Amino acid sequence: MQLKVKRKDKFLSLSVKLGSAQDGAIGEGAVEKLGILRLESYKDEGVVVVEVRPGSPADRVGLRGQLILMINSQRVTSVSEFNEIVGALEKGKPFLVLVRTTHGTHFITLKID
DSSP states (O other): OEEEEEETTEEEEEEOOOOOOOTTOOOHHHHHHHOEEEEEEETTTEEEEEEEOTTSHHHHTTOTTOEEEEETTEEOOSHHHHHHHHHTOOTTOOEEEEEEETTEEEEEEEOOO
16 A cells, blocks of 8 residues: 655655554464464563463463463563563473462473474
């Protein structure tokens, strides 16, 4: 789509592609690696798993609704930190995820298929 913008009394023509962004949008790596479809940051404490792909590693360990605090001893306080850490994970290598639930705080071992 072409968009005309006026800057300093001059018109510029720009090519743009329209889309949408939502809070909790995560990187493709997380979707492919873990099956987490949507996250939300929570009070600079971690990220809440809002939606997972059925049958995915995240679904199999029950991550939906849990607050992720750390991955492999690295604090996770935002969706962007989560994306960065997950992006560096290796397929087939187990890793620890520290989560907080209504039943307390504990570790989950996860592995990317």
